Amino acid sequence: AMPALHLLGTGAAISDAHRTTTMLAVSDDASPSNTLVVDCGGDVLQRLQACGRAIDDVDGLLVTHAHMDHTSGFPLFMEKIWLDGRDRPIPVCGIEPALAQVRRTWDAFAPVHEGWEDIPPINWHKVPHEQGARLWTQAPWTVTVTPVDHGDTANVGLRVEHADADGVLAYSCDTAPTSSVVDLAEGADVLVHEANGVGDGHSTAAGAAEVAAEAGVDRLLLVHLPPGDKSNALREARQVFPHTDLGEELGTYGW
Template identity: 30%
Template sequence: MSEVSFTFVGSGDPLGSGGRLQTCFHVAAPSSRFLIDCGATTMTGLKREGIDRNAIEAIFVTHLHGDHIGGIPYFILDAQLIARRTTPLVIAGPPGLEKRLRDAMDVMFPGLSDVDQRFEIRIVELEPIRPTAIGPVSVTPFEVVHACGDPPYALRLETDGKTLAYSGDTEWTESLIDVARDADLFVCESYFYEKEIPNHLDYRTLLAHREELRCDRLVITHMSDDMLSRLPEIELEYAEDGKRIAL
């Protein structure tokens, strides 16, 4: 079985804690190249890692906060003006994605959403618990708990015989058990160490549920300064910008 490579292009929170870039993961599989989330700093991360932007066929979005979709207008602008993209791009995520994306594009660059691009942009709004084929990738969203104006998702993606799962932003919910089940890699947010707040998951709560998450490998991400200061004492594997995992 051929290797699937998972790169943390950005592993940070919305406020740049620890100098980390906002959420963006790049997956390179034999049959596909795609991003999971595309925070506002994504273009910096992609260029830092030397990733071919034109080879990216799809962007999968968990929810519609700026640190998870804010890089898409820049990605599209770069594709039009710099990378000279000609191949189609699929952007898939929760209901409300198309409107929120158009609004974001026009706030950042007025008129951008109406520009006739050299390449096709296809927006797919995903339904929860319904597998959807995006090229060679099957994506199944699960609703989680994170107030963002439209339904927030955790995502389970299958490609080339591997299953990748990501919590998105959420407080603890039983949905995560289904998302992580038998995944080769489960990436999960851990915003604070032990402080419990609405809409986010803390490390202590995650650790208490670890045995329920029957995944092969668990890596935590989206960490605040509080969480980053405790990394020397934690037992779970954690993300860093530029970290690559071979599956």
């Protein structure tokens, strides 16, 4: 079984015209129905379909933090899985502040969906905001979280391990460079790290590369990208960690 990473979106809240908000998925070619989606700050299921996966492949939704570009698409996510005929529950997993915001977006549409029949039940799964908390344990995935540095906003990065492929994927989420992500990503096959640029709770490309080098990962993919020319930022990052690339919108990567 080969795990795949799908970059459903690679942009910051505002980015290049061809990039939407940063959202990810992991899937398994041996069993597509084990797909996990990370964040929903847009039409995440359309992006998943664009990567060749079906709406019904989604096994769970993982939410990292409460910001709009990571949560605001949740009511549309629910409408789509309902229209697609899902009858099994949908697990929605995250730290409490993230889940609370997702729930508020859904409740805002209560006058619309209160008459709908057979909406899939939502299984809310709250995890502590602490290093090593297990967000997902259902085979083939084990997903653990670690708190990251996103200013005043509670947020977590993710470490995703695949039971059969001996593969490890790390995702920084939105953060300034921090030792917690070095620990999270140690020895990973792929680190997906934000490169929003200078600012509170964010990283430059070179800052992300320093984390990748310290963690000893095989490959660095930069996401949460700002608009405009990124060639200088990429060059600076590669001076620190040569195996660095800008995340490709709708790109699929084996790990």
